[in-house]
Amino acid sequence: MLMIILASLxxxxxxxxxxxxxxxxxxxxxxxxxxxxxxxAIPSQRLKDVSLYM
Known part of the structure; x- marks a missing residue:
């Protein structure tokens, strides 16, 4: 599960x-x-659709 979370981030x-x-x-x-x-490290949104982050 940790690998999936890291890959998603x-x-x-x-x-x-x-x-x-x-x-x-x-x-x-x-x-x-x-x-x-x-x-x-500073994260910034890469994807346009905000609902994908929820």
Whole structure:
């Protein structure tokens, strides 16, 4: 079910990063590798029909 929800979110929205920011690929070392700065993604509607999002 998680795969279907993720696929639906990826398909239904266009994703972008905030204006003026660059995607930082540096990592912080600990038990698990983490991004030094978390990724912030902004969704915007891709489909015209709003009823498809409900």
């Amino acid at each position: 990826l398909h239904s929205f266009d994703w972008s990063i905030p204006k003026g920011e660059k995607h930082d690929l540096t990592e912080m070392f600990s038990i698990a590798l983490k991004k030094r700065k978390p990724l912030i």
